[in-house]
Amino acid sequence: MTSPVRLLLADDEHLIRGALAALLGLEDDLVVVAEAATGPEAIAMAIAHRPDVAVLDLQMPGADGVTVATLLRDELPGCRTMIVTGHGRPGHLKRALSAGVRGFVPKTVSAQRLAEIIRTVHAGNRYVDPELASDAIAAGDSPLTAREAEVLELSADGAPVAEIARRASLSPGTVRNYLSSAAAKLGAENRHTAVRLAQAKGWV
Amino acid sequence: MTSPVRLLLADDEHLIRGALAALLGLEDDLVVVAEAATGPEAIAMAIAHRPDVAVLDLQMPGADGVTVATLLRDELPGCRTMIVTGHGRPGHLKRALSAGVRGFVPKTVSAQRLAEIIRTVHAGNRYVDPELASDAIAAGDSPLTAREAEVLELSADGAPVAEIARRASLSPGTVRNYLSSAAAKLGAENRHTAVRLAQAKGWV
DNA sequence: CGCGGCTTCTGACAAATGTCATGGCGGCGC
DNA sequence: GCGCCGCCATGACATTTGTCAGAAGCCGCG
Incomplete structure (x- = not known):
């Protein structure tokens, strides 16, 4: 028999992380070698313990799972990464891949099931939840241009156009044009519903 | 030794629920007698299995934890309820209590720690996380009137005033007045930021 | 009973927003 | 090189929103 798969668990919810560590630890071919509650902590722990597979929550303080995965790819090429998430949006999956x-x-x-998937990933294969995958395909690619997406994101907190223009270093008129065309592309009647739609699809 | 505490676990995330059930089951004075993934399911399971303590996630499909707790109080007076949540907003705590x-x-x-708190609750005492409690105190009570809150909630998805008026069966002018005064009370410059603020405080 | 607060409405005005046409600039593909 | 597309801007216009004053009915509290 080969040596067990060394795991890093990162999740800000201690309850979940601990419970998960306990359950996965029961599998005799898996061993949890490190745990982290934040993005930066996950990176530090990964470098210190060099796990075979990093199981990352999508939403964490400091840096989200995808960001951590990106850093890890450069820092620890031998470490496979996977994302576990509560409510995954289509866009996140694309970013993650x-x-x-x-x-x-x-x-x-x-x-x-998670244990099986960890083994699959460790073996070098990929696994994407079928439902999330079909959501991602259904959502398709973002029809927004870079600036449209940027401006839409800046408008997410409900700030007035003038404020957005200031933050984006653009003319207010330009901002209104971008918001207008973004809303048209998304089929929304105003920028606020456009923001909701784009967020639901994970495009912002 | 007394008989073990019978638990109901309700959480839509199978991973967490299963892991939790396993961990709490290790405590020899606790026993998980039922699990549920949705609000309605939680109610049905509670009535069927009559647990001593119901551990409810705040966000579940169908009906949220507080709604379930409200129903349970009437249906099963002997059953203590407690809420476990990822990101608890101040207003939720008030509603829950x-x-x-x-x-x-x-x-x-x-x-x-959760196991200890379950015992505390089962013994008839209360337990509220200190940090969440202080957040709730800091946030204070909602300054909004019933209608202001209602209209603000209806505007949460970015719908135009005309749409909100239709849904609330109010005159558009009245809706604008409510939104205006709500925004003023919250110190927001428009209704959209007002919605965000109110949501952050858990007032909607 | 009167006072105050909540609810509901109207009307009017100012400000913000959405829409459209139009134009210049720069890159990419054919 | 020419055309298309994205980027950035301006100006004008219609629509939507925010703000304010005023007014009526209802309810509870002292």
Whole structure:
């Protein structure tokens, strides 16, 4: 028998992380060698313990799972990464895959299933939850140009156009044009619903 | 020794629920008698299995934890309820307490700690996470009137005033007045930032 | 009973926003 | 090189929103 798979677990919810560590530890071919509660901590722990697979939560303080995965790809090429998430948006999956992530699963799977997927990933294969994958395909690519997306994101907190223009170093008129065309592309009647739509698709 | 505490676990994330069930089951004075993934399912399971303590996630499909707790208080007076949540907003805590919930904890606590709190709650005492409590005190009470809150909530998805008026069966002018006064009370410069603020405080 | 607060409405005005046409600039593909 | 597309801007216009004053009915509290 080969040596066990060394795991890093990163999740800001101690309850989940601890429970997960306990359950995965029961599998005799898996061993949790490090845990982290924040993005930066995950990176530090990964470098210190050099796990075979890093299981990362998508939403963490400091840096999200995809960001951590991106850094890890450069720092620790031998370490496979996978994302576990509560509510995954289509856009996140795309970002994750281009960051070299090899597994993407929702928290609705069982621990049993997660263990299998960890083995799959460790073997060098990919695994993406079928439902999330079909969502991503259905959502398609963002129809927004770079500036449209940027301006839309800046308008996410409900700031007036003048404020957005200031933050983007653009003319207010230009901002209104971008917002208008972004809303048209998304089929929204105003920029606020446009923001919601884009966020739901994970495009911002 | 007394008989073990019978638990109901409700959380839509199978991974967490299963892991939690396993960990809490290790405590020899606790036993998980039922699990549920949705609000309605939690209610049905509670009535069927009559647990001593119901551990409810705040965000679940169908009906949220507080709603479930409210129903349970009437249906199963002998059953203590507690809420476990990822990101608890101040307003939620208030709603939960008035629904008769006896425990309110974030998912950042350890399983060890959760087990102790379950015992505390089962003994008839209350437990509220200190940090969440101080947040709630700092946030204070909502300054909004019932209608202001209602209209603000309807405007949450960015719908235009005409749409909100239709849904609330109010005159557009009235809606604008409510939104205006709500924004003024919250110190926001428009209704969209007002919505964000109110949501952050848990007032909507 | 009167006072104050909440609810609901109207009307009017100012400001912000959405829409459209138009134009210049720069890059990319054929 | 020419055309297309994205980027940035301006100006004008219609629409939507925000703000304010005023007014009526209802309810609870002292």
